[in-house]
Each structure stands twice: as structure tokens, then as C-alpha cells.
Amino acid sequence: xxxxxxxxxVGEKLxxxxxxxxxxxVPREKIIALSRAVIMPLITFGIVALVWTYVHEHVSNQIPSxxxxxxxxxxxxxxxxxxxxxNDMGIGWQLLxxxxxVMAGFALAAIxxxxxxxxxxxxxxxxxxxxxxxxxxxxxxxxxxxxIGLLLFKAVNPSAIFxxxxxxxxxxxxxxxxxxxxVPKDYLNVAAVLKLSRLEIIRxxxxxxxxxxxxxxxRLSLGIAWMVIVAAEMLTGGIGIGFWLWDEWNNLxxxxxxxxxxxxxxxxxTLEAVMNLVQRWFDYE
Amino acid sequence: MSHxxxxxxxxTFKTQKGAFRxxxxxxxKIGKGEFVSLIGHSGCGKSTVLNIVAGLARASEGxxxxxxxxxxSPGPDRAVVFQNHSxxxxxxxxxxxxxxxxxxxxxxxxxxxxxxxxxxNLELVQMQHAMEKKPSEISGGMxxxxxxxxxxxxxxxxxxxxxxxGALDALTRGHLQDSVMEIHAALGNTVxxxxxxxxxxxxxxxxxVMMTNGPAATVGKILDVEQERPRDRLALxxxxxxxxxxxxxxxxxxxxxxxxxx
Numbered sequence: 001x002x003x004x005x006x007x008x009x010v011g012e013k014l015x016x017x018x019x020x021x022x023x024x025x026v027p028r029e030k031i032i033a034l035s036r037a038v039i040m041p042l043i044t045f046g047i048v049a050l051v052w053t054y055v056h057e058h059v060s061n062q063i064p065s066x067x068x069x070x071x072x073x074x075x076x077x078x079x080x081x082x083x084x085x086x087n088d089m090g091i092g093w094q095l096l097x098x099x100x101x102v103m104a105g106f107a108l109a110a111i112x113x114x115x116x117x118x119x120x121x122x123x124x125x126x127x128x129x130x131x132x133x134x135x136x137x138x139x140x141x142x143x144x145x146x147x148i149g150l151l152l153f154k155a156v157n158p159s160a161i162f163x164x165x166x167x168x169x170x171x172x173x174x175x176x177x178x179x180x181x182x183v184p185k186d187y188l189n190v191a192a193v194l195k196l197s198r199l200e201i202i203r204x205x206x207x208x209x210x211x212x213x214x215x216x217x218x219r220l221s222l223g224i225a226w227m228v229i230v231a232a233e234m235l236t237g238g239i240g241i242g243f244w245l246w247d248e249w250n251n252l253x254x255x256x257x258x259x260x261x262x263x264x265x266x267x268x269x270t271l272e273a274v275m276n277l278v279q280r281w282f283d284y285e
Numbered sequence: 286m287s288h289x290x291x292x293x294x295x296x297t298f299k300t301q302k303g304a305f306r307x308x309x310x311x312x313x314k315i316g317k318g319e320f321v322s323l324i325g326h327s328g329c330g331k332s333t334v335l336n337i338v339a340g341l342a343r344a345s346e347g348x349x350x351x352x353x354x355x356x357x358s359p360g361p362d363r364a365v366v367f368q369n370h371s372x373x374x375x376x377x378x379x380x381x382x383x384x385x386x387x388x389x390x391x392x393x394x395x396x397x398x399x400x401x402x403x404x405x406n407l408e409l410v411q412m413q414h415a416m417e418k419k420p421s422e423i424s425g426g427m428x429x430x431x432x433x434x435x436x437x438x439x440x441x442x443x444x445x446x447x448x449x450x451g452a453l454d455a456l457t458r459g460h461l462q463d464s465v466m467e468i469h470a471a472l473g474n475t476v477x478x479x480x481x482x483x484x485x486x487x488x489x490x491x492x493x494v495m496m497t498n499g500p501a502a503t504v505g506k507i508l509d510v511e512q513e514r515p516r517d518r519l520a521l522x523x524x525x526x527x528x529x530x531x532x533x534x535x536x537x538x539x540x541x542x543x544x545x546x547x
Contacts, residue, residue: 186371189341192359194388194439204384208375284374285421 064255072255073262086239091260094244095267098233101157101240102225105164109221112165113172114214118202120173121180121210134173142167142228146235156236163232168221175220179213180206211282219275226268287314288352288475289338289443295346296333307333309501311347313494315443318473322486324534325496325505331479334496335445338477339365351442361389364436366446370428372420372435379416382406382435389439406438407431409468426457430464437468446478450485459518462488470515483534487527488518495537506537 049066056063064072080092120127145166149159187209191201233242241264248256296308307330315321323331336342338349340359349356351363364385372381383403390399407413410430415423420431429449436444449465450458462485469476469489480486486493490510497505510530512521521527 184371186367186369187373189359189365189367190371190373192341193339193361193363193365194385195360196388205373208373211375284419 062252062254064258069255069258072253073259076256076259089239091241091244091263094239094241095263097238098229098240098242099267101160101233102164102222102229105161106168106218106222106225108161108165109168109172110218113169113217114176117173117176117214117217118180118206118210120177122206127177130173134170138170138174143231143235146232150236156238160229160232160236160240164225164229167225167228171220171224172214172217175213175217176210179210179217182213183209212279212284215275215279215282219272219279222271222275223268226264226271230264288317288319289313289315289477290350291334291338291347292350293347294334294337294344294349296330296337296342297345306501307499308344309503311503313504315475315477317475320469320476320478320489320491322490322493323477323479323496324481324483324486324493324538325502326498326538327481329496329499330502331496332447335365335447335477335479338443339363339445341365361385361439362442364439364441364444366429366432366436366444366449368448368451370420370425370432372428372431374420377417377419378407378412378423378431379403381420381431382438385435386438402438406434409437410434410464424457426453426461429453429461433461433465433468437472437474441474443475443477446476448479448481451481458482458485463518465489466514466516483531483538486534487530488516488521493530493534495534508533 052063052066056065076091080090082088082090083093116130120130142163146159146163149162150156153159153162183206187205188201191205196204229240230242230245233240234246237243241260245257245260245264248254248260291311291313294308294311296306298305298307311334313321323334325331333342337344338356340356340363343357356363372378373384376384383399386394386399386403386406390402394402404413404416407416410433412427412430412434415427420428423431433446433449436446450461453461465476466489468474478486478489487510493508493510494504495506495508496502508530512524512526
């Protein structure tokens with residue numbers, strides 16, 4: 001056997017070994033990935049459950065036990081859309097009313113905020129004019145605006161929508177303006193060489209180039225708006241998950257509060273997931 | 286008669302540290318169908334010259350004449366191939382070129398003609414297979430091909446290329462250089478190309494314009510490349526004239542670097 005043949009022989013053997021090793025290797029990687037995705041979170045939830053049980057048994061027995069909460073959840077979720085008049089509706093309705101207010105305020109904020117952001121991004125004069133106002137108002141908790149809303153609209157529903165409008169508008173303005181300013185100079189040079197009109201530049205260059213930033217602003221807005229609506233509804237009352245939660249506190253029905261917290265969280269991650277999908281859709285890279 | 290004339294171009298930029306004199310007395314005449322390379326060290330003002338011809342920058346002094354008319358704003362008669370391709374990422378390859386075609390021939394061509402002309406130009410750069418792809422889905426060399434198609438599709442009087450192949454690997458660059466030579470042979474465009482690649486300059490150009498180092502950069506020396514076309518990179522690399530030109534450019538660049546204030 002000469003040297004070449006030997007090398008081929010060794011090569012084939014190595015190949016065979018690799019083939020033999022492969023079926024065993026892939027599942028192991030899968031197991032590791034699966035354990036990371038499932039087992040690790042389960043451990044975290046397990047620790048939370050332990051702490052919860054400890055608090056229930058040794059700190060405050062008013063905090064319900066896990067089985068009690070589970071039973072409450074089953075009752076609540078058995079009929080999420082029952083309707084016994086405006087003071088007694090299922091949790092599904094409560095969540096939908098809250099979502100409706102968020103969507104209304106969010107849409108109004110988009111209608112106002114995106115054009116304002118565009119103007120600020122395009123014109124340094126408008127930027128100078130608006131920047132100080134926005135800087136003062138942006139750090140204010142949107143709930144501080146609730147009395148102004150109640151005074152202006154003399155009704156709770158528009159006031160809550162107004163608070164969401166105030167919540168959502170700042171990230172939209174700021175991100176849109178930043179997006180317009182971040183449009184690469186090259187795109188504008190292309191527009192100049194093609195002799196696009198000002199309107200065409202806005203429509204064909206600035207708008208599509210800014211869109212990913214606008215969507216980032218919308219995603220941030222929506223997340224905060226969903227947090228704020230719960231607090232706003234606690235103050236305004238009526239139908240909505242925030243007041244429902246507060247009402248359960250007045251009834252000292254703690255299992256319901258915990259169920260509400262979990263449901264609010266689930267709606268929140270759903271909104272986040274939807275916005276992430278939209279964002280990925282408009283990501284050009 | 287010269288097609289493009291640059292006369293006593295000077296450029297001063299206002300910076301935070303005061304005025305910066307970028308260009309001084311740049312004079313250049315380019316004939317119709319001529320392929321001219323601008324070569325020089327980074328920061329010597331090559332791009333500024335190109336931007337002034339494109340109309341993207343206004344010269345502080347001097348005048349640019351294209352077919353005896355002053356150039357003072359950008360336009361599709363001076364199409365630019367940008368260094369980083371500058372394709373709009375939300376449009377497909379076809380739409381990127383079509384946008385230029387629609388603007389350049391808004392009155393001159395019907396819808397069908399514009400569609401055909403878009404496809405024709407993409408065929409010219411061998412990109413017809415990727416018309417429906419987005420720029421993010423094609424390679425760097427392909428993007429640059431589309432950039433060239435977009436520029437050619439405007440039927441410019443002069444094609445301006447700003448280090449068009451600078452960001453590409455050597456093999457891809459070679460393919461694109463061959464494509465540019467073929468297109469230049471077929472269409473006879475007037476071309477100004479910025480490069481910092483000596484071989485590229487010698488291979489492609491009729492004349493090589495070598496710029497001195499800034500500040501106050503100007504045209505240092507102009508070399509005529511009298512090699513016959515079509516040129517073949519392999520045959521040329523051995524040719525004594527090619528070797529001599531190549532060393533002349535290197536000599537200029539190298540000696541300038543030793544005396545940057547010259």
C-alpha cells in the first residue's frame with residue numbers, strides 16, 4: 001500500500017467516524033437548546049412559586065396560595081365575556097375596553113406626533129422652536145395630565161384617552177425626528193442627482209428611510225401606554241382592567257388581583273410581539 | 286472642443302477651526318468619450334472635484350462648463366456612481382433603476398419604453414437575474430453593478446464614479462473593471478473615475494490625472510495612457526509601457542507623500 005492509498009484510507013475512516021458521531025451529536029445540541037429555552041425559565045418560575053408560598057405561609061396569609069389563585073383564574077376565565085350590565089362585566093371586556101383606549105390615544109398620538117417629528121427632523125428652525133417644550137414635558141408622568149383631561153373633557157373616557165395620547169406622543173416625535181436626521185446623506189445625494197422635487201424627496205426618500213425609526217417610536221409608545229392605562233383607569237373608574245383591579249382591591253379579592261397582573265403582562269407581551277413583527281417587516285437590512 | 290471644462294476651481298470649506306483651503310486652481314479639460322481617472326492620496330480633494338462636477342457641492346471660485354453651459358446644480362446629465370452604491374434599500378433592484386429612468390425620461394419615453402429601458406440597462410451590467418431582489422439580498426459587487434446601471438440608465442453626458450470598486454474584494458473588482466471597460470467600449474461614455482488603485486487607473490483610463498496632496502490640492506501631473514483598446518489585463522500586466530506608466534504614477538504618489546507640503 002503506497003502513501004496516497006493510505007491517506008485515502010485514513011480519510012475514509014475519519015469520514016465514517018464523523019458520520020457515526022453525527023446522529024449522537026445533533027440531539028445533544030438540541031437537548032441543550034431545549035433545556036435553555038424551557039428548563040431554565042421553569043427553574044425561575046419554580047423559585048417564584050417557592051417565594052410566593054413562603055410569603056403566603058409565613059409573611060402574610062392574605063396573599064393567596066397558588067392553588068387558590070389557580071381556582072380564581074379558572075372561574076374568571078371560564079366566562080371572560082359575560083355581561084351583567086356596566087358594573088359587572090367579564091375580564092375579557094375589561095381588557096378590551098383598556099386596549100380600545102390605548103389604541104385610540106395611540107392612533108391620535110401617531111396622527112399628531114409623526115408629522116411633528118417629521119417637521120422637526122427636516123427643519124432646524126422648527127426643531128429649535130419645539131425642543132425646549134418637549135424636553136420639559138417629556139419627563140412628566142402622563143398621569144399628571146389626568147386632571148387637565150378631566151377638566152377639559154368632563155368625562156372619564158376621553159380623559160383616559162388623552163392621558164394615553166400624552167404618553168405616546170413623545171417617543172413618536174423624538175424617534176421620528178431622529179429618524180429623519182439619520183437619513184444617510186447618500187440617499188439625499190441620489191435624490192439631488194435625480195432632481196426629485198421636495199414632495200418626491202419626502203415621499204420616496206425621507207418617508208421610507210425614516211419608517212423603521214417611526215416604528216421603533218410606536219413600539220416604545222405602545223409599551224408605555226399599556227402600563228399607563230392601568231394606572232389611569234384606577235383613577236378614572238368605569239370599565240377597564242385598571243379599575244377592575246382596583247375594585248378587586250376594594251373587595252379585598254387578592255386572587256383576582258394576581259390573575260389580573262398576569263393577564264396584563266400577557267397582553268403586554270402580545271402587543272410587544274406584534275410590534276416586533278411589524279418592525280421586522282420594515283427592517284430593510 | 287472639450288466636452289467638460291474645469292477652470293480655476295478653488296474650494297474653501299468653513300470649519301470650526303476656521304477656513305480650510307481644499308482646492309486651488311484646478312484646471313482640467315475632458316473630451317467627449319474620454320475615460321479619465323483622478324488619483325491621489327486620501328483627503329487630497331478628489332471627491333470634492335467630483336462633487337463639484339456633479340453639482341453636489343459649489344466651488345468657491347472658478348467655473349465648470351459642460352457642453353459650454355455652466356454647471357451649478359445636480360442633474361441626471363451628470364450621473365454619479367457612489368462609492369457605497371447608495372441603492373435605496375426599500376426598493377428592489379428593478380425599482381431602484383426604474384426610479385432613475387422615470388425621472389430622467391418623464392417626458393421622453395412611454396411606460397413600456399421606460400420598462401424596457403430599465404431592463405436593458407440591468408442586462409448591460411448582467412443583473413437581469415436579480416431584478417426582484419432587494420439590495421440586502423445581493424452581494425457588494427452586484428450592488429455596485431446596479432449602481433452603475435442606475436447611472437447609465439439616465440443617459441448622462443458624463444458618468445462620475447467615486448471610488449466605485451473601493452469596497453470590493455480583488456476578484457470582484459476585476460470583474461467589474463472588465464464590465465466597465467466593455468460598457469465604455471460599447472456606449473462611448475465620458476467618464477471621470479476617482480480611484481486610489483494604480484492598476485485600476487492604468488487599466489481603465491485614457492488619461493490619469495494625479496492630484497497633489499492637500500491643503501490647496503491641485504492637478505499635479507497628467508499621464509496619457511496610449512494603450513489600444515480593448516485592453517486585456519493579463520497581456521497588459523507584462524507590457525513595458527504599462528509597467529512604465531504604473532511606476533510613473535507610483536513615483537508621483539510616493540514622492541508627494543515624502544513632501545506633503547509640495
